[in-house]
Amino acid sequence: xxxxxxxxxxxxxxxxxxxxxxxxxxxxxxxxxxxxxxxxxxxxxxxxxxxxxxxxxxxxxxxxxxxxxxxxxxxxxxxxxxxxxxxxxxxxxxxxxxxxxxxxxxxxxxxxxxxxxxxxxxxxxxxxxxxxxxxxxxxxxxxxxxxxxxxxxxxxxxxxxxxxxxxxxxxxxxxxxxxxxxxxxxxxxxxxxxxxxxxxxxxxxxxxxxxxxxxxxxxxxxxxxxxxxxxxxxxxxxxxxxxxxxxxxxxxxxxxxxxxxxxxxxxxxxxxxxxxxxxxxxxxxxxxxxxxxxxxxxxxxxxxxxxxxxxxxxxxxxxxxxxxxxxxxxxxxxxxxxxxxxxxxxxxxxxxxxxxxxxxxxxxxxxxxxxxxxxxxxxxxx
Amino acid sequence: xxxxxxxxxxxxxxxxxxxxxxxxxxxxxxxxxxxxxxxxxxxxxxxxxxxxxxxxxxxxxxxxxxxxxxxxxxxxxxxxxxxxxxxxxxxxxxxxxxxxxxxxxxxxxxxxxxxxxxxxxxxxxxxxxxxxxxxxxxxxxxxxxxxxxxxxxxxxxxxxxxxxxxxxxxxxxxxxxxxxxxxxxxxxxxxxxxxxxxxxxxxxxxxxxxxxxxxxxxxxxxxxxxxxxxxxxxxxxxxxxxxxxxxxxxxxxxx
Numbered sequence: 299x300x301x302x303x304x305x306x307x308x309x310x311x312x313x314x315x316x317x318x319x320x321x322x323x324x325x326x327x328x329x330x331x332x333x334x335x336x337x338x339x340x341x342x343x344x345x346x347x348x349x350x351x352x353x354x355x356x357x358x359x360x361x362x363x364x365x366x367x368x369x370x371x372x373x374x375x376x377x378x379x380x381x382x383x384x385x386x387x388x389x390x391x392x393x394x395x396x397x398x399x400x401x402x403x404x405x406x407x408x409x410x411x412x413x414x415x416x417x418x419x420x421x422x423x424x425x426x427x428x429x430x431x432x433x434x435x436x437x438x439x440x441x442x443x444x445x446x447x448x449x450x451x452x453x454x455x456x457x458x459x460x461x462x463x464x465x466x467x468x469x470x471x472x473x474x475x476x477x478x479x480x481x482x483x484x485x486x487x488x489x490x491x492x493x494x495x496x497x498x499x500x501x502x503x504x505x506x507x508x509x510x511x512x513x514x515x516x517x518x519x520x521x522x523x524x525x526x527x528x529x530x531x532x533x534x535x536x537x538x539x540x541x542x543x544x545x546x547x548x549x550x551x552x553x554x555x556x557x558x559x560x561x562x563x564x565x566x567x568x569x570x571x572x573x574x575x576x577x578x579x580x581x582x583x584x585x586x587x588x589x590x591x592x593x594x595x596x597x598x599x600x601x602x603x604x605x606x607x608x609x610x611x612x613x614x615x616x617x618x619x620x621x622x623x624x625x626x627x628x629x630x631x632x633x634x635x636x637x638x639x640x641x642x643x644x645x646x647x648x649x650x651x652x653x654x655x656x657x658x659x660x661x662x663x664x665x666x667x668x669x670x671x672x673x674x675x676x677x678x679x680x
Numbered sequence: 681x682x683x684x685x686x687x688x689x690x691x692x693x694x695x696x697x698x699x700x701x702x703x704x705x706x707x708x709x710x711x712x713x714x715x716x717x718x719x720x721x722x723x724x725x726x727x728x729x730x731x732x733x734x735x736x737x738x739x740x741x742x743x744x745x746x747x748x749x750x751x752x753x754x755x756x757x758x759x760x761x762x763x764x765x766x767x768x769x770x771x772x773x774x775x776x777x778x779x780x781x782x783x784x785x786x787x788x789x790x791x792x793x794x795x796x797x798x799x800x801x802x803x804x805x806x807x808x809x810x811x812x813x814x815x816x817x818x819x820x821x822x823x824x825x826x827x828x829x830x831x832x833x834x835x836x837x838x839x840x841x842x843x844x845x846x847x848x849x850x851x852x853x854x855x856x857x858x859x860x861x862x863x864x865x866x867x868x869x870x871x872x873x874x875x876x877x878x879x880x881x882x883x884x885x886x887x888x889x890x891x892x893x894x895x896x897x898x899x900x901x902x903x904x905x906x907x908x909x910x911x912x913x914x915x916x917x918x919x920x921x922x923x924x925x926x927x928x929x930x931x932x933x934x935x
Contacts, residue, residue: 301778301804301827503788503798503806506777510785513774520734520772521845522760522789531797 307497314580315490322479330591333482334550338590340485341546344492346570346582348539351496352532353568354577355505357512358408361416361564362423365403366396366537368430368559370544372437375444375554382454383467385476385484385549389542396541397534404533408526411515423564430556443555469549481550488546489583492539497579499535508532540567569635573642575651584650592635599627685712687884688733688764688853693742695728702728703908706742710853715875715885717895720905721928726888727769729905730855733886734766735759746853757794763852769861771838773845775831779822782830782841783813783848790849813848820844820874836867843871847878854878856887860894872897896920904928 317324321339325331349363370392377388407418430438438444446466455467469476476484499505511518511525518525548554557563566589574585604620604627611619626634646652688710695703703725710716718726731737733744735756744751751759774782787809792798804810817823820840825833830841839859846854859875860868868891875898879885889895895902895916902919904912906928912919919925 304802304805498800501802501804502800503792503796503803506781506785506803507788510774510777510781513776514772517772517774518785519756520760520766520768521786522757522794522849524755524757524794527795 302501307501310579311494311497314493314583318486318490319483321486322482328591328595330595333478335590335594336482337485337546337550338594339587340482340489341543341550342567342570342586342590343489343583344546345540345543345567346574346586347489347492347496348536348543349567350536350571350576350578350582351499351508351539352536353571354582355500355508355512356529356532358411358529358533359416359568360407360419360533360536361561361568362403362419362421362426363536363540363567364559364561364563365423365426366400366540367544367547367563368426368554368556369396369399370541371548371554371558372430372444372544373541374545374548375446375552376437378446378452378469378548378552379444379450380453382452382458383460383469384454385469385471385545387454388469388549389488389545392541392545392548393538394541396544397538400534400537400541401530404530404537408529408533420561420564423559423561427556427559427561430559438554438556440556443553445553469552476549485546485550488542492542493579493583496539500579504528504531569639571649573639573649575649578649578651581649581651588650589635592631592638596627596631596634597629599631600624601628686710687712687747688886689745690729690733691742691745693729693732693739693744695725695732695737695739701908703732703739706908706910708903708910708913710884710886711901713882713884714900715879715887715898717887717889717899717902718905719889719892719895719902724905725908726905727857728908730766730857730886730888733855734764760789760849761794763849764855765846765849765851765853766855767842767846767857767859769857771835771842773830773838773841776829778827778829779817779833779841780810780813780826783816783844784809786845786849787812816844816848819847819877821870836863839863840867840871843874850883852884854883854885856885856889858888858890860889860891868894 318340321336322331325336330336345363345367349360353359373392373395374385374388377391381387403419403422407415407422410418431440448466452460452467460467471480471484474480507518507523507528511528515525544554544558547558570585570589571582572585573588574583575581601620601624604623605616608616608619624630626637642649646656648655686709688708690706690708693703693706694701706729708729718729720726728737732739733751735751735754735758739752742752746759746762746764749762751762751764754762774785777785781803784803784806788806791809814823814826817826820843822837822840822844825837830838833841839862843856843859846856856875860871863871872894875885875887879898887895887898899916901914902916903910904919904922904925911928912922912925914922
C-alpha cells in the first residue's frame with residue numbers, strides 16, 4: 299500500500315479539472331455533449347461526492363439524502379423569488395438551509411447505527427416528501443412545484459433598479475446568463491471546487507478519524523474520541539453538498555418540486571456512489587456520470603435506432619436481435635442499469651474504481667508474473 | 681495498606697449478571713508507578729473488573745476513583761481523556777488503516793481532545809505526531825511496517841500494534857488485559873522486555889495475566905481474584921507463600 303502524497307493529490311486534482319472542463323469535447327463522440335446533460339453530470343457529481351463523504355468515509359448509509367437536494371432547490375428558488383436572480387446568494391442560501399436540515403435529521407438519526415440509521419434517514423426523507431405535498435404547500439407550492447412569477451419581490455434586484463416587465467427574468471451570475479453552455483461551465487467550476495474541498499477533507503485529520511470510525515467505532519471511543527460530533531459533522535457537510543447540488547438544479551432551471559426528495563432519488567445517489575467506488579475520491583463522480591448517461595442516452599434508444607444498428611444482418615436475425623435488445627433500451631434502460639449494478643457489486647465490490655485499480659496493477663506488475671497470472675487464468679477458464 | 685500515592689482506587693464494587701455475582705466487595709488500590717497484577721483462575725472476574733474500570737460496564741454499587749475523579753458513569757472517551765488507557769485481549773485496532781495511522785490516531789486524541797474539526801490540514805503532514813508514532817512503532821518492534829494495512833498483520837503483531845496505540849498516548853494508567861496471551865515464547869519475552877522498559881519510565885500499570893512467568897517478572901504487587909472476590913493481596917513473595925492462593929490457583933500450575 300502506498301500512502302497518498304500531496305503531489306499525487308495535486309496531479310489528481312488537475313487531471314480531474316481538465317477532464318471536467320473538457321467535457322464538451324470528449325463527450326461529443328458519445329452524443330452526450332449537450333449542456334443539459336453535462337449540467338446533470340456535474341450536479342449529480344457534486345451530490346455523489348458529498349454523499350461519499352458520509353457513506354464512503356464513515357460507512358453510515360443514509361437513505362434519505364435526497365431531502366437535502368430538495369431543500370437546496372426550494373431554498374434557491376426562494377432566494378430567486380425574494381432576493382435576486384443572481385445565483386450566488388441562491389447557492390449560499392441552499393447550502394445553509396440544507397445544512398440546518400442535515401443537522402436536525404442527523405442529530406436524531408445518528409443515535410443509531412447500521413440498518414437502523416438507514417431506516418431513520420429514509421423515514422425522515424419520506425416524511426419531508428409528504429410534508430412538501432401537504433402541510434407545507436404555502437412554502438413548496440405542492441404538486442405544481444415552486445416557480446418564479448412576475449409578482450415576485452426580488453428586493454435586491456429591485457433596489458438595484460432591475461425591472462421586470464413582460465417575461466420572467468432568468469438566473470444570472472452577475473449578468474452572465476446561466477442557461478446553456480455557460481450554465482454547464484458554472485456547474486463544472488462549482489464541481490471542481492467541491493471536489494477539491496472533498497479531497498482536503500478526506501486527507502485531513504478529520505477525514506482520517508472518519509475512516510477510523512468506519513474501521514472500528516468502539517475502538518475510537520476507547521481511544522478517547524467522542525464519535526458523535528464527528529459523525530454529525532460528516533452528515534452535515536454531506537447534507538450541504540446535497541443542498542449545493544439542489545440549488546444548482548434550480549440555477550439551471552429555476553423551479554423546485556417535491557419529487558426531488560422521493561426515495562428513488564435517495565436510492566440513486568447510493569447507486570452512483572457504489573457503482574463508481576465508495577470511499578474513493580473520483581469514483582462517485584464516475585458513477586454519477588455513468589448513471590446519468592445511461593438514463594438519458596439509453597432511454598432515448600428506440601426500435602428504429604436498433605434496426606439501423608443491426609441493419610447489416612439477415613432479416614430474421616435482425617428482428618430477433620432487435621426484439622431482444624429492445625428490452626434493455628428505451629423504457630427498459632433500468633434493466634440494463636440493474637444488470638450492470640449487479641455485475642459490478644458481485645465482481646467488483648469496490649466499484650468501477652476497483653476495476654481501474656486492478657487493470658493498473660496488471661500493467662505495473664513484473665512481466666513474468668503477468669505471464670504466470672495469464673497462464674493461471676487460462677487454466678481456470680478451460 | 682498505606683494510602684499514599686494511590687492513583688486508582690476501586691472501592692466496594694459489586695457487579696452481578698442475572699443473579700450471578702461476578703464481582704463482590706472488590707477493594708483495590710493501585711499506587712503511582714507500580715505494576716499491579718491481577719491474577720486468578722478463569723471466570724474469576726478479572727476482565728469484568730477491568731471493564732468496570734474503563735466504563736464499559738457499570739458497577740451495581742461501589743465506585744472507581746482515578747486520581748480524585750469518579751470514573752463510574754463516565755463515558756469511555758472521557759475516561760480515556762483522563763489518561764486511563766486499556767489494551768484489549770482480542771486486539772482492537774483499525775484494520776483498514778495502516779500501522780502508522782493506527783498509532784497517529786490515538787496520539788491526536790491526546791493532543792486535540794475528544795473532538796476537533798480539523799478539516800484542512802493534511803493528516804500525513806502532522807510531523808510531530810508522525811515522529812512520535814514512528815518512535816512508538818519502533819519501540820514495539822514494528823518499526824519498518826508503518827505502511828502496511830493493519831488488518832493484514834499476524835495476531836501477535838496486532839497485539840503489539842495495540843500496545844503501541846496505548847503507549848503512544850503516554851497514559852497515566854495503562855490497563856493491560858493478558859498482553860501475552862496467544863503469543864509464542866519468543867514474542868512473550870519481547871513483550872516482557874518492552875513492559876519492563878515502560879516501567880522504567882514510571883508508567884502505572886494494571887496487568888491481567890494468566891502466565892505466571894510474566895506476572896512474577898513484572899509485578900510489584902499482586903491481587904488474586906477468585907469467585908469474584910479478592911482473596912489475597914501483596915508482593916509476589918507474599919502471594920506465592922499464601923496457602924489460599926495455592927489452593928485456588930497456583931496449585932494448578934506448579935510455580
